[in-house]
Amino acid sequence: MxxxxxxxxxxxxxxxxxxxxxxxxxxxxxxxxxxxxxxxxxxxxxxxxxxxxxxxxxxxxxxxxxxxxxxxxxxxxxxxxxxxxxxxxxxxxxxxxxxxxxxxxxxxxxxxxxxxxxxxxxxxxxxxxxxxxxxxxxxxxxxxxxxxxxxxxxxxxxxxxxxxxxxxxxxxxxxxxxxxxxxxxxxxxxxxxxxxxxxxxxxxxxxxxxxxxxxxxxxxxxLPVPSTVDEEVDIVARRVESLGAALELPAVPDSIAEIRRAVTVFRELREGITGDGRTKLKSPSGTLSTAEAISVMTSGMALAAHFGDGVVRAADVAAGIRGAVVRDPVSDAVIWREYLETVVRERDGWQDFYRAAREAE
Known part of the structure; x- marks a missing residue:
């Protein structure tokens, strides 16, 4: 409408x-x-x-x-x-x-x-x-x-x-x-x-x-932060869809996989521990809120629609995620690099995101 x-x-x-x-x-x-x-x-x-x-x-x-x-x-x-x-x-x-x-x-x-x-x-x-x-x-x-x-x-x-x-x-x-x-x-x-x-x-x-x-x-x-990954993914997906329609962005295929990945990064760094509970992490200075995840994904959707092949991929969201994480160019940059090398690099199915994140540095 x-x-x-x-x-x-x-x-x-x-x-x-x-x-x-x-x-x-x-x-x-x-x-x-x-x-x-x-x-x-x-x-x-x-x-x-x-x-x-x-x-x-x-x-x-x-x-x-x-x-x-x-x-x-x-x-x-x-x-x-x-x-x-x-x-x-x-x-x-x-x-x-x-x-x-x-x-x-x-x-x-x-x-x-x-x-x-x-x-x-x-x-x-x-x-x-x-x-x-x-x-x-x-x-x-x-x-x-x-x-x-x-x-x-x-x-x-x-x-x-x-x-x-x-x-x-x-x-x-x-x-x-x-x-x-x-x-x-x-x-x-x-x-x-x-x-x-x-x-x-x-x-x-x-x-x-x-x-x-x-x-x-x-x-x-x-008002609490979303209690589960699935709940936060649902929130981000609904708001990204709504914002995309309001901004009249070209339609892109379902981007739920990249939304889940962005939400996972934000939650792990925000909570200071990986989702499986095995690795403790340092948290950056920013809040890494759900609203920021929505902003990152909306920007990624615009990149994919206007400068990509119409499909939201890791390269469309990696720079935005890094920008949300690294608020302090000194301390946050170290935290981000450690997260990439100790978590993202070793995670199955995340090699495309690891490469895109390193290229965005």
Whole structure:
């Protein structure tokens, strides 16, 4: 399905656009109780996330109970914090939760070290402010304010990258469900259906720990890395197929063998031991997440389609895998070379990958 604006196709449609047909089908048949302001019942939201094996495709592959806890949290007055290492689908789950519950995943605040307080509360149209003084018309609402006014889900990405004093701006919003506007002598009260989903990871540099007062206002759901190779291969294969279709890459034959190989390399180096448990390994400085495996395989698919024979081979993914592993050109390069020589070189059926990886150095 191609999503377009008035004149041009969209490169990356929002979840509510890309999966509009699935959302509409669930809403049409959903006769279970819905929390105030929700477009569908909590059970239907979980079905949308996990799929039904038929018409509804899975958006998250992992423990069902985690999604049930996340959805149940949003049906209460508690905000939801999705916590996990990079690449555990925190942003992906956040977007789909907002799309299913509110039909709008765009009320997003991107957390950075430079995120100001105005990004969470509100700003001002300074031309009108200077001309008219403080007035409702001069207020520039933040995504958080718009979510409160419309009874929707607001999303805060990378909350722990936001400066601590700006993080605490959320305390009143989450506890009292109001946003004071002292310049106008009034406040914005949240409409039923409003809630907040935040994401955070604890392995990134520049992390600002949440205050205990703020953390108490979130229910935390930890999203784990895929528990098995097969589960991670399934995730990567589905996302690569989806991205390839969205980017309109030429079709390539099934590349599951190379996906499995990339996932195996990432998991072994990430866990510091080979899959058979016989050889201990040094882990590189990077996270080697599932998201990085998806990126490597998508690039490999593009190489095979445009510069190869249309079949994804070891040479199409080796350089990408090396680039993901070797973040520090000194220490990581040594770890990568040791892995190639002690594991890859001796592994049956991996000689093509060994040669391609050495050529990519």
């Amino acid at each position: 191609t999503i377009t604006t008035d004149t041009q196709p969209v490169l990356r449609p929002h979840a509510e656009q890309l999966y509009a047909h699935e959302l509409a089908a669930l809403i049409a048949t959903d006769d279970l109780p819905r929390p105030p302001g929700w477009r569908m019942s909590p059970q239907a939201v979980v079905t949308y996330l996990l799929g039904d094996g038929d018409q509804i495709s899975p958006k998250y592959i992992g423990p069902r109970r985690l999604m049930e806890v996340a959805v149940a949290t949003l049906a209460t007055d508690r905000a939801l914090l999705l916590l996990g290492v990079p690449g555990t689908a925190k942003t992906w789950v956040s977007e789909h939760l907002a799309a299913a519950i509110s039909g709008d995943s765009t009320l997003l605040i991107q957390g950075t070290a430079g995120t100001p307080e105005e990004a969470i509360r509100y700003g001002w149209n300074y031309a009108r402010l200077l001309a008219e003084g403080p007035s409702p018309q001069a207020v520039v609402p933040s995504p958080m304010m718009r979510a409160m006014q419309t009874g929707a889900i607001a999303r805060v990405e990378e909350l722990t990258r936001v400066p601590s004093d700006v993080q605490d701006t959320l305390i009143t919003i989450l506890s009292e469900k109001v946003l004071p506007v002292p310049e106008l002598g009034n406040e914005v009260q949240a409409i039923k259906g409003f809630n907040v989903i935040a994401t955070a990871n604890d392995r990134d540099r520049g992390v600002n720990e949440l205050s205990s007062a703020l953390r108490r206002r979130f229910n935390t759901v930890v």
